[in-house]
Every structure is written in C-alpha cells, then in structure tokens.
Amino acid sequence: MSDFRLASPQLESTGLMPSEKKILLDISTSYNFRSLRPVGILRVEHELITAFTKAYGDRLVLGVYDPAKNAYFTFPKDKVESIIFRNEQETGTLMERALTATAKWRSWVRVARFALTAPRRSRQVSGTGDQTHKLRERILADELLRMSNDEFTMLIKGLRALARLRPRLNGRCDQLEQINHRAHHGILQPLDQSLRDLDNQIDPTQIGNYICAGTFWSDTRHIYAYDMRNAHGWRTHYLIYDLIPILWRHVAEPHTRETFPASLHWVLWGVDQIWTISETTSRDLIAHIEEYGYPRPDDSWIKPIYLGCELERKDDPDGLAQNVLARHKLEPGKYVLMVGTQEARKNHEFSYRLWRELCQRHNEVLPLVWVGQPGWAIDHFLQMVSLDVGLPHDAIRILTAISDPELDMLYRNCRFTLYPSLYEGWGLPVVESLNYGKPCVCSTADSIVEAAGTSCEAIPLTQVETWLDRVWALMSDELAYTEALARAAQFKGYRWQDFRTNLIADFDRFEQAMAPRDVTPATIPAAELPSEEKAV
Amino acid sequence: MKIAFLSQYPISTPLHGGQRRMSAIVEVTRSAGHEVLHVPLFFAQYFPEGNALERETAFDAAHLKHLTEHQLREDLDIVEGAQHSAAALERAVQKLRNFAPDVIHFEQPWLYRLLETVIDSDPGLAKTQLVYGSQNVESQLIDPAFASRTAEIEGHLVRKADLVVAVSTADAAAFDAMRPDTARPTVLAPNGCWAPDVDAPQMSNLLTQDYALVAGSAHPPNAEGYWDCVGTLPGFLPPRSQIVIVGGMNNLLGADRRYQFFRLLNSNLVTHMGQVPEEKLTALLQHAKVIALPITEGGGTNLKTAEALMWLKPVVAMRPAMRGYEAMEGVSGVYIADTPRAFRRLMRDAMTGALTSARTAQEVARYAWPAQLAPLVAAYQTATV
Numbered sequence: 054m055s056d057f058r059l060a061s062p063q064l065e066s067t068g069l070m071p072s073e074k075k076i077l078l079d080i081s082t083s084y085n086f087r088s089l090r091p092v093g094i095l096r097v098e099h100e101l102i103t104a105f106t107k108a109y110g111d112r113l114v115l116g117v118y119d120p121a122k123n124a125y126f127t128f129p130k131d132k133v134e135s136i137i138f139r140n141e142q143e144t145g146t147l148m149e150r151a152l153t154a155t156a157k158w159r160s161w162v163r164v165a166r167f168a169l170t171a172p173r174r175s176r177q178v179s180g181t182g183d184q185t186h187k188l189r190e191r192i193l194a195d196e197l198l199r200m201s202n203d204e205f206t207m208l209i210k211g212l213r214a215l216a217r218l219r220p221r222l223n224g225r226c227d228q229l230e231q232i233n234h235r236a237h238h239g240i241l242q243p244l245d246q247s248l249r250d251l252d253n254q255i256d257p258t259q260i261g262n263y264i265c266a267g268t269f270w271s272d273t274r275h276i277y278a279y280d281m282r283n284a285h286g287w288r289t290h291y292l293i294y295d296l297i298p299i300l301w302r303h304v305a306e307p308h309t310r311e312t313f314p315a316s317l318h319w320v321l322w323g324v325d326q327i328w329t330i331s332e333t334t335s336r337d338l339i340a341h342i343e344e345y346g347y348p349r350p351d352d353s354w355i356k357p358i359y360l361g362c363e364l365e366r367k368d369d370p371d372g373l374a375q376n377v378l379a380r381h382k383l384e385p386g387k388y389v390l391m392v393g394t395q396e397a398r399k400n401h402e403f404s405y406r407l408w409r410e411l412c413q414r415h416n417e418v419l420p421l422v423w424v425g426q427p428g429w430a431i432d433h434f435l436q437m438v439s440l441d442v443g444l445p446h447d448a449i450r451i452l453t454a455i456s457d458p459e460l461d462m463l464y465r466n467c468r469f470t471l472y473p474s475l476y477e478g479w480g481l482p483v484v485e486s487l488n489y490g491k492p493c494v495c496s497t498a499d500s501i502v503e504a505a506g507t508s509c510e511a512i513p514l515t516q517v518e519t520w521l522d523r524v525w526a527l528m529s530d531e532l533a534y535t536e537a538l539a540r541a542a543q544f545k546g547y548r549w550q551d552f553r554t555n556l557i558a559d560f561d562r563f564e565q566a567m568a569p570r571d572v573t574p575a576t577i578p579a580a581e582l583p584s585e586e587k588a589v
Numbered sequence: 590m591k592i593a594f595l596s597q598y599p600i601s602t603p604l605h606g607g608q609r610r611m612s613a614i615v616e617v618t619r620s621a622g623h624e625v626l627h628v629p630l631f632f633a634q635y636f637p638e639g640n641a642l643e644r645e646t647a648f649d650a651a652h653l654k655h656l657t658e659h660q661l662r663e664d665l666d667i668v669e670g671a672q673h674s675a676a677a678l679e680r681a682v683q684k685l686r687n688f689a690p691d692v693i694h695f696e697q698p699w700l701y702r703l704l705e706t707v708i709d710s711d712p713g714l715a716k717t718q719l720v721y722g723s724q725n726v727e728s729q730l731i732d733p734a735f736a737s738r739t740a741e742i743e744g745h746l747v748r749k750a751d752l753v754v755a756v757s758t759a760d761a762a763a764f765d766a767m768r769p770d771t772a773r774p775t776v777l778a779p780n781g782c783w784a785p786d787v788d789a790p791q792m793s794n795l796l797t798q799d800y801a802l803v804a805g806s807a808h809p810p811n812a813e814g815y816w817d818c819v820g821t822l823p824g825f826l827p828p829r830s831q832i833v834i835v836g837g838m839n840n841l842l843g844a845d846r847r848y849q850f851f852r853l854l855n856s857n858l859v860t861h862m863g864q865v866p867e868e869k870l871t872a873l874l875q876h877a878k879v880i881a882l883p884i885t886e887g888g889g890t891n892l893k894t895a896e897a898l899m900w901l902k903p904v905v906a907m908r909p910a911m912r913g914y915e916a917m918e919g920v921s922g923v924y925i926a927d928t929p930r931a932f933r934r935l936m937r938d939a940m941t942g943a944l945t946s947a948r949t950a951q952e953v954a955r956y957a958w959p960a961q962l963a964p965l966v967a968a969y970q971t972a973t974v
Contacts, residue, residue: 223856279828299822302850311853318854319828345824346933348941 074261077287078105080128081118081274082267083137090457093481094267097292097330097360101266102133104553108560116255117248118274121186125255125277126248150237153201153432163200164208171196193229194236203432205233206307227311234271234308257281264560266292266328270309270316279323288567290326290560292358293317295478295500296337297398304397304475306429321347326354326563328556330479333500354563358556359504361549362484377459378466381422381450388420388450389528390467390491392460392482393474395435395451396428400496400514403473405438405449407520412445414521419468419528424452424460464489469527469537472501473514480504487544492537494524508544510537591624592969593690593717595681595700597664599629599639604864605806605837606891610724610756610780611696613958614965621966626688628681630674630700632663646681648674664699664727665735665742671703678703686713692969694720695750698727698743720969721750724780726763743767754778754965757913776968779913781961782896784950785874792872796860799830801905801940802877804870804893807837810886815842818883818907818932821850825937826858832881835862835870879903879939882910883932895956898923903946905935914956922946 083098105113115133116125128137154160174196175189197205209226216222247253260281269275269291281287298305298313305313321342327350329335335357342349378385393399404421411418427435438449455463464470470486472495480501486493487508494510495501502511510527512519526533598605600612611627619625633639633647655670656663671678682704685693693708695701698721708714728740747753747767753775755761761775768775803819805811815838823832834842839861842848848855865873874880880897884907894914897904903922907929917923924944926932938944954960 223852227853276828299851311851314822314851315854315857318824318858321824322828342824343930345820345822346930346937347824348937 075114075259076105076109076112076262076264077114077116077125077255077260078102079118079125079263079265079267079269079274080115080137082271084117084128085271087137094294097294098266099138100361100549100553101264101292101556102137104557105264105560106130106133107553108557114255114260118272118277119249120272120274122249122254123273123277125257126250126253127255128248150198151201151204153203160200160204160207163204164211167196167200167208190232193232197229197233197236202233202237202429206430209307230308230311257285257287260285260287262288262290262560262564264290264292269320270298270313275316275319279319282323282325288325288563289320289323290328290563291320291324292328292330293320293334293338294330295334295476296341297476297478299341300337301398301476306396318347324350326350326560327356328559329355329357330360331500331503332357333503334478336499356559358552358559359547360479360481361552362481362488362547363549375462377455377462381452382447383420383422383450383463383466385466386468388422388467389469389471389524390422390424390463390486391471392424392464392485393472394425394428395423395431397430397434398475399425399428400473400475401431402434403514404471405434405444407471407473407517407524408448409441409444410517410521411525412448413443415525415529418445418448418525420447421449421471422452422463422467423449424455424463426453464491467491468534469494471524472496473520474498474501475514477501483509484544484547487541488546490538490541490544492527492534492541494520494527504547505544508541510540590692590969591626591688591690592618592692592694593626593628593685593688594694594696595628595630595704596696597629597667597700598631599636599643600627601640601643602638604638605808606780606893607696607724609782613781613783614694614696614722614778614962617959617962618966618969620959623966623969626684626690628684630677630681630703635663646677646684648677662735664697665731665738667699668702678707682707682711682714686711689713690717692718692720694722695746697723698739698746701746702742718751719746719749720752720754721746722754722778722965723760724756726755726760729763748772752776752968754968756780759912776964778963778965779956779961780891780895781956781958782899784954784957785871785896785899789875792868792875794876795869795872796831796833796876799827799878799940800833800860800876801826801831801879801881801936802873803832803834803838803881803883804896805834805836805838807840809841811836811838811884812841812845814883814885814907816845816847817885818926818929819881819936820929820933821847822854823858823933823936825933825940827937827940830878830940831858831860833860833862833873833877835865835873837864839863874900874902877902879905879936879944881936882906884910885929895961898948898953898956899950901946901948901950901953903939903944905932905939905944907932917953920948920952922948 078101080098080102083095086095089095102115115128115130117128118125154163171193174192178185178188178192200208209230212222212226216226263278263281265274265278278287278289282289298310302310327338329338335355339349339355391401391404395401401423408418408421438444464485469492470482472480472483472493474480474496476498477500480495480498483493483495483501483505487505492510493505494512495505497511497513501509510523512523527537594611594615596611598608598611600608600615603609603612615625615627628646629639629643630646630648631639632653633644634650634653639647651673652670653663655673656666659669661669727743728736731739744767747764748769752773753764753768755764755775755777756779758777761777764775803815805815819832826832843861862873880900880902882891882894882897882904884891886909891910894906894910898914898917901922903924905924905926908925908927911918911925918925922945924935924939926935935944
C-alpha cells in the first residue's frame with residue numbers, strides 16, 4: 054500500500070514566475086455577510102485582509118466568488134474599509150422572517166400554504182436564463198420567509214419522507230435548502246452588479262495562490278478552486294475552524310451538516326496548506342483524513358494558528374451600554390454570564406438544569422445571563438425553560454440583542470462565566486472571559502482546555518455534583534472566588550497581532566519551501582506554450 | 590446418468606449467489622453429458638424472476654402467509670403450513686418419479702425435510718443416491734438462536750447423504766466432522782464464474798465518471814461489510830468519481846440509519862443501481878475502474894470474488910472475501926486489506942490509478958465454473974458405484 058499524497062498541481066505555463074503571480078484572498082463571506090457583526094469567521098477574514106494586504110501589497114487580490122458565473126470578481130481594496138470593515142453599504146437584500154406560529158396546526162397551515170402557493174407562483178415566471186432563474190429564486194425565498202426556520206424544517210422533513218417514494222424530490226429539497234439558507238442570511242443575490250462586471254472578473258491564469266478562510270461550504274467556490282488547482286496550478290490554502298458538522302452533526306444546523314462534509318471532500322482532495330484554529334481541530338482533521346481514506350497532506354502543512362481574543366472595542370457615543378445592567382435588572386458582580394448562540398451544542402440545557410438544581414438547594418443563587426441569538430432547533434427548549442415553575446422567576450435571563458459595547462459591559466461586571474459546551478473548535482467565550490480576568494467554569498472539551506490551559510475551571514460534564522459545588526462556591530465563598538480570580542489573572546491571552554504574524558510567517562514558509570519551482574517557467578521555451586497561454 | 594437437483598430458488602434468471610451456483614452446477618453437469626432435471630420449490634413472491642416451468646412447483650401463497658403470521662422462518666420452518674403447498678409438492682415428486690433419477694442433489698438442507706418421507710417410501714426414488722451441497726455451513730452462519738435446530742437438520746442430511754459437496758476446505762472439514770469416519774470425504778467444489786469475454790467489444794458506459802463497483806445480494810452481512818469498509822463517508826473517492834452498488838444490498842443500505850448520514854455527500858459519490866440484468870452488469874464490470882469486495886464475514890466463498898478476479902481489473906478485497914482464493918494473493922492487481930482503514934486506502938490508491946493490474950486470463954482460468962466444479966461432476970460418476 055502506498056503512502057499516498059496529493060500530487061502537486063501541474064505548473065501553469067503563463068510565463069509568469071510563481072512569485073509574480075497574484076495571491077487571491079477569498080473575501081466572499083465578509084462581503085456576503087457584511088451586514089452582520091464582525092465576529093467569528095468574519096473577524097478572522099478581516100484579520101486576513103489586514104495581514105495579507107500589509108505583507109503582499111499589490112500581489113494580493115481580494116476576490117468575491119459568484120456561484121452563478123462560477124468566477125471570482127475583484128473587490129476594490131480602497132472600499133474594504135468602508136464596505137467590509139464598517140459596513141457603510143447595506144446588502145439591500147435582508148428580508149424579515151416569520152416567527153414560529155403560536156400553534157402547531159398554524160405551522161402546518163403555513164407549510165401547506167407554501168406547498169400550494171410557491172410552485173404556482175414560480176411557474177408563472179416563464180422563460181429561461183439568468184434573470185428568470187433569479188426571479189424564481191426570489192419568489193421562492195419570499196414564500197420561504199413566510200415560515201420560520203422550524204416550520205421550514207417541518208416542510209423539509211415531509212418532503213424527505215416523500216422522497217423515499219420519489220427520489221427525484223431529494224434534488225428539489227437540496228435546492229430549497231440552499232435558497233432557504235441564503236434567504237435567511239439575506240444573501241440571496243448579494244453581489245452588487247458593478248462588481249460582476251466582466252472586466253472585473255479575475256483571470257485564473259494570473260493566480261498563484263488561493264487563500265480561503267471563509268464559509269467555503271456555502272456555495273461552489275471549493276469546486277472552482279479545485280478545478281483551478283488542477284488546470285492552472287493554483288496553490289490552495291484553507292483555514293478550517295472545526296469539524297462540528299461532521300463530528301457533532303446531530304447538533305449542527307441541518308443545511309451546514311450536509312454542505313460542509315460535501316465541500317470539505319473537495320477541499321481535502323485539492324489542498325496544499327491547511328491552517329486550523331487549534332491543535333484539537335488539527336487532530337480532528339487528521340483523524341478524519343485517516344479514517345475515511347482521504348489523501349493526507351504533508352503534516353508540516355497542517356498547522357494551528359491561534360486566534361486573538363481581544364474584543365473589538367466599538368465606540369458607545371450615547372453611553373447606552375452603561376444602561377444594559379439596569380435594563381435587565383442586573384447588579385455589578387451579582388450575575389453569572391454565559392455567552393454563545395443558543396443551540397444544543399453549547400449546552401444551555403446543562404446550565405439550565407444546573408441552575409434549577411442550585412435554586413432548589415440554596416437561597417440567593419445569582420441570576421444566570423445567557424447572551425446570544427437563538428440558533429437552530431432551540432425553540433422547544435426555550436419554551437420549556439420559560440414554562441418551568443420549578444425555576445424561580447428571573448433565575449435565568451435571556452439577552453438576545455446585545456451590542457459589542459454592551460457585551461463588554463456585561464463581561465466587565467459579571468462575577469464569573471459559564472461554558473459547558475459539548476464541543477468547540479476553539480471556545481472563544483472562555484478565553485474572552487479570562488481576558489477580562491473573569492473565572493470561567495467550563496467543560497473539559499479538548500479545545501477549551503487547549504485554549505484556556507490551567508486558567509479555566511474545567512470540569513467534566515459527567516461530574517454534575519462537582520459542577521454544583523464549584524459554581525455555588527464561586528457565588529458564596531469569597532476565598533474560593535479570590536483564588537479563582539487569581540488563577541484567571543494568570544491567563545496570558547492571545548492577540549490578533551500574533552495571529553496575523555504567525556499566519557503570514559507560515560504562508561512565507563510555504564512559499565519558500567516551494568520556491569525551487571520558480572526557476573521552471575524560464576526553462577519552457579515560448580514556442581512550446583499552447584497558444585492560449587502565450588496570449589496571456 | 591440422470592441427476593435431479595432441488596433448490597429453494599429458481600435458476601432460469603440467476604441473480605443471487607445461490608442461484609448462480611445452482612445454475613452453474615446444472616449447466617456444467619449437463620455439459621459433461623449427464624441428463625439433468627432442476628426442480629425448484631420456492632416462494633414466487635421472493636423470486637418473481639422464475640419462469641412458467643419453474644412456477645409449476647412454486648409453493649402456495651397461503652404457505653408463506655402461514656409462516657409470516659406465525660413469525661416462522663421460510664427456511665428452518667418450511668414444513669410448518671406445508672399442507673397449503675401440497676399440490677406443488679405433489680407436482681415436484683411427480684416430476685422426480687417421471688425423471689427416475691440416479692442421483693438427487695439437494696442444495697441446502699431445508700427442502701429435504703419436506704421430501705424425505707416421500708422419497709424414502711417411493712419405490713422409484715428410494716434407491717437413488719443422495720447428494721448434499723451448500724455454499725455455507727448453515728448452522729455456523731445462522732443466527733445463534735437457531736443454530737442448534739439448524740445443526741440438527743443439516744447434520745441429519747449430511748450424515749445420510751452418499752456424497753457431500755462444499756465450497757471451501759473449512760466448510761468441507763465442518764461437514765466431515767458431522768459425518769461418520771467411514772463416510773466418503775466431502776468433495777470440494779469451490780465457487781467460480783463464467784469467464785467473461787474481456788476482449789469483447791465495449792458496451793456503452795452507463796456512467797460518465799470513474800467508478801468502483803460493489804456487488805452484493807440482500808444478504809445482511811453484505812450490508813455490514815459495506816458499512817465496515819466503505820463507511821458512512823467514502824472520502825477515498827476522488828471528486829467526480831463514484832462507487833456503484835448493484836444487487837439487493839441496496840435495499841438493506843437504504844433502510845439503515847447510517848444511510849442518512851452525510852446524505853448530500855453520499856448522493857454525489859454513491860450510485861445505487863439495485864438489481865440489474867446480466868448485460869447491464871457486464872457493461873458495469875467492463876467500465877469499472879476497480880472492483881471492490883467489502884466483505885468482512887460470512888461462510889463459504891464468494892462468487893463475487895471469482896467474477897472480480899476473472900475481469901482482470903484491480904480488485905480491492907477484505908481478506909474474508911479471499912476465502913477459497915488464497916492462491917490469488919500476490920497476483921497482479923489483487924489488493925487485500927486486513928482492516929477497513931487499509932481497505933479505504935487501497936480504494937483511494939486504486940481510484941487515483943496508483944494501483945493497477947497486469948493479471949492474465951491464464952492466471953485466473955482455474956476459477957471458471959467448469960474447472961471449479963470438475964471434482965463434483967467426477968464425483969457424481971462414482972456416487973452410484
């Protein structure tokens with residue numbers, strides 16, 4: 054059995070030295086989601102823009118992928134600050150989505166209405182071509198947004214059941230899921246027409262390196278990059294955050310848990326360098342590669358680059374953030390914070406049961422504050438919490454629309470934080486908490502322990518009594534709390550500056566290792582080049 | 590010599606392994622100059638491919654209904670409710686009487702329970718030689734809950750038979766252990782296949798992408814082998830290539846919860862063809878880049894292995910698939926894995942063209958049916974001696 058490695062892409066004979074070829078940095082995610090707060094993947098992509106612009110100047114091309122044209126378009130660098138970083142241009146496509154109906158039968162009525170109305174309206178648009186396709190998508194999106202995400206799940210479940218009888222329906226379901234996903238995030242047709250100008254289309258023969266730190270699974274950009282690697286010798290570099298849609302797919306958002314593994318498949322068959330955000334993700338990725346028989350990239354080209362953890366301090370000119378505590382009846386130092394999207398993987402359920410039990414055992418339990426947007430399939434759980442007569446009123450407060458300055462205020466004034474997540478790629482809220490000097494009682498998920506080291510209070514989720522004791526001690530025992538503060542203070546933190554430096558250094562290392570190939574183009578006589586390539 | 594064969598399936602359109610072996614035995618025996626009669630006693634609901642002649646001896650639907658309603662097995666409990674099939678049994682016995690065989694060959698032990706009394710008491714049939722054959726030791730393969738009853742039924746026929754035929758040395762040893770020391774040793778007649786015409790004109794390719802071919806019947810171990818070896822996520826397949834699955838195992842895979850994992854990825858990479866007619870299977874074999882044998886358990890030997898070997902293409906097999914074909918280890922283009930991970934790596938290397946095959950038709954000629962079944966045909970000659 055051979056130790057199979059991915060073949061290096063064939064050198065493309067454009068006459069350009071590889072070092073003269075452009076570096077294409079994919080910023081599609083930042084562009085498509087420019088209306089959202091720059092956290093998570095968006096923040097990382099912003100950091101890459103900053104780092105590569107500074108390091109490579111004119112060699113860097115910022116590209117936005119258009120799946121309809123299967124091509125990248127150049128994004129003007131002089132508009133990065135205003136459009137990408139500061140979002141001064143709205144996407145203009147955000148549409149409101151219905152909330153889940155108050156009664157189940159009403160939800161089913163909505164599903165039935167969609168099934169009756171959407172095909173009829175869609176059929177009324179006659180013709181073919183790009184414009185017709187867009188119009189039909191717009192109609193479907195309009196109809197889909199009349200249902201909540203949970204109601205959409207009901208629809209898809211029904212259609213999938215029918216697909217057992219008529220397998221062709223599976224393709225329709227996939228299309229609907231794509232449109233629903235894009236409509237939900239307001240990226241149905243996100244590309245500004247001026248950006249899609251043909252003159253603006255990136256010539257793939259001019260590209261030497263392709264870098265993607267975004268959501269490569271949300272469209273077909275990974276297939277395009279794979280093909281360009283084979284056709285034009287692109288070197289491809291991906292930043293992979295985690296394998297949640299594979300390893301924890303049962304608690305992952307339904308669309309992503311299908312598209313991510315399918316897209317990662319192409320990536321793993323056509324990648325030259327992989328960055329991850331933790332040793333845990335690197336380890337998970339290599340295990341995935343080994344388990345399923347993917348070609349294993351050279352180990353030296355899979356490297357974790359730790360993210361920074363400083364919160365972006367935005368101005369708060371009106372001083373509204375000061376009021377966040379009063380608005381939610383919170384007293385400084387007298388509440389416990391848990392930050393993260395409300396979804397099963399973050400394990401809000403564990404914290405709820407913990408608080409319920411604490412309130413049964415003790416008086417004067419501090420309120421637990423959940424900060425984050427409701428995520429996928431959380432409605433029933435939140436409803437259960439709100440109906441629980443065994444949970445004292447206001448024992449758990451749910452804050453969903455919190456600005457960065459308000460979050461900053463909440464971190465500064467909490468007593469400690471909680472993070473019982475089942476799995477993370479990195480566990481940013483833990484390091485954020487420690488960065489504020491706040492103790493964090495967290496699960497022993499690998500990446501959390503890796504990120505926070507001994508500064509966090511990691512307890513296995515199976516040891517519920519230990520959790521109860523420790524959380525109560527941090528509320529009621531000043532000596533224990535002081536010791537915990539001291540431990541949190543030892544946390545050294547991570548800086549975005551270090552992330553940028555390490556990333557560029559690793560990219561340079563790769564470039565240098567591949568450097569001998571630079572001499573090859575000069576050895577190819579122009580007469581031997583295919584005519585298409587000579588024209589470049 | 591007149592030889593009658595009885596099996597629990599028709600063979601006019603052989604689809605699953607048992608049918609194909611029975612069909613080959615009948616064909617090779619006839620080609621050797623013997624007069625043959627095949628009498629299938631089967632449930633037509635399970636084998637709709639049976640032709641009109643075969644359906645003359647099909648069991649009555651009420652028989653199957655009886656078994657189903659009483660949660661009984663169609664093999665082990667075949668005698669239960671057999672009164673509903675009295676007419677079919679009578680027609681089968683009449684065919685035997687008219688044929689007046691020198692040898693009656695029972696394939697698998699189940700039918701013998703239905704016919705033992707009739708045969709033993711019929712003046713025209715009582716003195717015929719009895720041959721027992723099976724491509725498994727049933728008592729070893731069946732659910733352990735039924736093993737002792739199966740061993741009793743199987744052992745009875747194995748002991749009583751004048752001649753026993755097995756597909757592997759291991760199976761032969763197991764049968765010999767059931768027989769008295771003085772009995773004739775079990776004859777070894779391994780599985781084989783009809784030699785494909787590898788030089789025949791290429792049939793049109795049914796698929797546009799490179800693919801690996803997996804064939805398997807609705808035998809549960811086939812599906813388990815698939816899950817063990819291919820797994821829920823066939824990462825070893827390069828983009829724009831596929832794994833194509835033919836045979837009844839499709840239904841087992843589709844009914845499994847693991848089938849729902851990574852649905853989108855699998856819909857891109859896995860093509861389920863189901864039961865395919867012979868010419869379609871030939872076209873699929875002709876164009877396959879690699880033939881995969883993800884077999885991790887089961888007794889006997891695999892017809893699929895012989896067929897894969899004969900096509901001279903790269904074959905990636907788990908070691909249990911090579912039972913009976915051990916001599917092929919080390920022959921060009923035969924890649925054997927001992928673990929599922931190793932299997933996936935071999936598949937990856939085969940699909941990327943890193944593993945090739947230079948196997949010749951001469952190297953695998955011994956696995957053609959006539960060569961494999963020659964000891965059995967020779968043994969029929971002496972069975973009546």
